[in-house]
Amino acid sequence: xxxIKRFVCNPFQENCYVVNDNTKEAVIIDxxxxxxxERRAVTEYIRENGLSVAHLLATHAHIDHNFGNNTIxxxxxxxxxxxxxxxxxxxxxxxxxxxxxxxxxDYDMPAVGRFLNESNVxxxxxxxxxxxxxxxxxxxxxxxxCREENVAFSGDTLFNMSIGRTDFEFGNYHDIIESLHRVxxxxxxxxxxxxxxGPQTTIQQEKQFNPYLQ
Numbered sequence: 001x002x003x004i005k006r007f008v009c010n011p012f013q014e015n016c017y018v019v020n021d022n023t024k025e026a027v028i029i030d031x032x033x034x035x036x037x038e039r040r041a042v043t044e045y046i047r048e049n050g051l052s053v054a055h056l057l058a059t060h061a062h063i064d065h066n067f068g069n070n071t072i073x074x075x076x077x078x079x080x081x082x083x084x085x086x087x088x089x090x091x092x093x094x095x096x097x098x099x100x101x102x103x104x105x106d107y108d109m110p111a112v113g114r115f116l117n118e119s120n121v122x123x124x125x126x127x128x129x130x131x132x133x134x135x136x137x138x139x140x141x142x143x144x145x146c147r148e149e150n151v152a153f154s155g156d157t158l159f160n161m162s163i164g165r166t167d168f169e170f171g172n173y174h175d176i177i178e179s180l181h182r183v184x185x186x187x188x189x190x191x192x193x194x195x196x197x198g199p200q201t202t203i204q205q206e207k208q209f210n211p212y213l214q
Contacts, residue, residue, distance in 0.1 A: 002127065002149050004194065007042055010034040011101060012064040015196055017153060018045060018053075023125035026051040028078075029144060029153050030059055030196060033068030034103075042068065043075050054124040056113070058082040059155025059196060060141040061089035062168075063096035070107050079113025081122075083133065086140025087115060089170070116142070129153075134183060136176020137164035143183065150191045152203075158183065158193060160201040163212045180213055 007016040009032040016033055020026035026046065033039045046053060056078040058065055069080050082090055089096075090112050097103045122129035122144065132143040134157040141164070144153040156164035157179055166173040189204035206213050
């Protein structure tokens with residue numbers, strides 16, 4: 001069974017997740033922790049629960065999902081893992097902070113530790129996350145899916161009753177709709193979806209009520 005802890009971070013109210021199983025090995029997904037108190041909340045939770053973090057994962061390469069990568073590198077020695085299709089965006093995170101949030105970062109973002117593709121499997125504890133490419137919000141947006149638990153982390157591709165924006169640079173509406181059709185076909189209805197912003201949902205609920213999945 002997975003234990004999923006959500007931290008709501010930064011001015012964009014982004015969801016950062018720490019996910020572990022009974023082995024105490026964990027992954028961090030989308031560490032958007034910006035302010036000192038947010039960074040402390042994530043790192044103290046990990047230490048207080050005796051977790052060993054194996055991976056720092058990013059569903060995509062927008063700054064609001066990556067503000068805290070330097071803290072995770074400094075505290076736990078991990079580098080971010082992200083789709084190779086978003087490599088160019090990872091190089092522009094500090095620029096994104098200025099353009100999207102009017103924030104001048106006084107620290108450098110760590111280099112990418114591993115570029116992911118669909119064939120990669122993320123292993124931690126007794127669990128695995130597979131990678132489902134879902135381009136549209138960014139070219140390299142992905143779902144991280146745990147088949148054993150029917151849980152998916154959707155980043156900014158799918159929200160509760162909505163979808164991610166495609167009007168940012170390199171966004172593509174046609175691509176995100178195609179990605180949503182793929183998700184609709186490949187993931188079971190009972191899959192619980194943990195999005196990059198807002199509350200959790202299920203594939204079944206989105207298929208029934210989300211106009212973009214009709």
